[in-house]
Amino acid sequence: MTSTPLQDNASQPVVSLRRVTRAYGDGHGTVVALDDVTVDIRRGEFTAIMGPSGSGKSTLMNVAAGLDDATSGDVVLGGATLSQLDDNARTTLRRSQVGFVFQAFNLVPTLSVAENIRLPFELAGRRVDAAERQWIDHLVRTLGLADRVGHRPSELSGGQQQRVAIARALASRPAVIFADEPTGNLDSRSSREVLTLLRTAAREYGQTIAMVSHDPVAASYADRILVIADGRLVADHGALSPQQISDLLIGFEVGAA
Numbered sequence: 700m701t702s703t704p705l706q707d708n709a710s711q712p713v714v715s716l717r718r719v720t721r722a723y724g725d726g727h728g729t730v731v732a733l734d735d736v737t738v739d740i741r742r743g744e745f746t747a748i749m750g751p752s753g754s755g756k757s758t759l760m761n762v763a764a765g766l767d768d769a770t771s772g773d774v775v776l777g778g779a780t781l782s783q784l785d786d787n788a789r790t791t792l793r794r795s796q797v798g799f800v801f802q803a804f805n806l807v808p809t810l811s812v813a814e815n816i817r818l819p820f821e822l823a824g825r826r827v828d829a830a831e832r833q834w835i836d837h838l839v840r841t842l843g844l845a846d847r848v849g850h851r852p853s854e855l856s857g858g859q860q861q862r863v864a865i866a867r868a869l870a871s872r873p874a875v876i877f878a879d880e881p882t883g884n885l886d887s888r889s890s891r892e893v894l895t896l897l898r899t900a901a902r903e904y905g906q907t908i909a910m911v912s913h914d915p916v917a918a919s920y921a922d923r924i925l926v927i928a929d930g931r932l933v934a935d936h937g938a939l940s941p942q943q944i945s946d947l948l949i950g951f952e953v954g955a956a
């Protein structure tokens with residue numbers, strides 16, 4: 700290969716699943732939550748993962764993030780094959796490479812906004828350097844949190860809490876952010892704000908984001924739409940309108956019923 704390292708890096712997927720199966724239980728009670736899934740999460744893209752309830756979306760996210768083990772197949776995250784790492788190495792890799800945003804915000808109630816945003820650095824056992832402090836200040840201002848940094852999460856609205864969670868996820872510039880129904884607890888205005896932030900993070904900061912969602916409007920903010928049905932990857936599209944996404948999903952809801 701004659702390509703430069705930069706080109707290699709840019710074209711390399713952040714997360715690769717190769718023939719990944721995840722089965723729960725054994726014998727007659729076995730549930731195959733992921734069934735032979737091969738997919739790349741591409742660098743700098745905002746990818747939505749959709750599908751009917753129970754289709755395997757959260758399992759895909761958990762396996763891709765190294766929170767859960769594949770039963771077979773390989774997951775490569777940030778260049779490392781997860782099955783070859785022990786628990787400690789995997790935790791270290793996850794802390795340096797992955798950010799999470801959850802439906803329930805998952806902020807620490809006893810910490811201030813500023814302390815919550817710095818938490819990933821604390822967990823990784825390192826101090827925030829000058830460049831990171833500037834980046835965090837920029838995020839806090841851009842996300843409209845500047846006058847809230849000393850507040851506790853309970854003193855914020857749901858939309859503000861989710862913005863803190865997004866700032867926390869972006870703060871360490873992880874290779875990928877996994878967002879699981881990040882607008883599930885928000886009203887439509889706060890949802891739009893959060894989705895716009897995620898899209899901006901991908902477009903302006905090159906942040907790779909994979910978002911699990913049921914909501915066609917939420918998924919319409921993404922660059923790419925993956926659909927999982929019955930544990931299988933059944934569709935892989937570029938950006939679509941909410942109506943196009945609804946039409947796409949109806950076919951699989953009927954198929955899954």
Ligand SMILES: Nc1ncnc2c1ncn2[C@@H]1O[C@H](COP(=O)(O)OP(=O)(O)OP(=O)(O)O)[C@@H](O)[C@H]1O
Nearest residue numbers: 723730731732750751752753754755756757758759
């Ligand atoms: N720990 C587990 N033990 C047993 N079965 C599980 C476990 N986790 C998930 N499953 C099963 O695997 C399948 C996929 O579940 P998963 O949570 O990934 O679906 P989902 O698409 O995220 O669903 P939803 O949209 O309802 O959150 C389901 O049948 C579920 O019951």
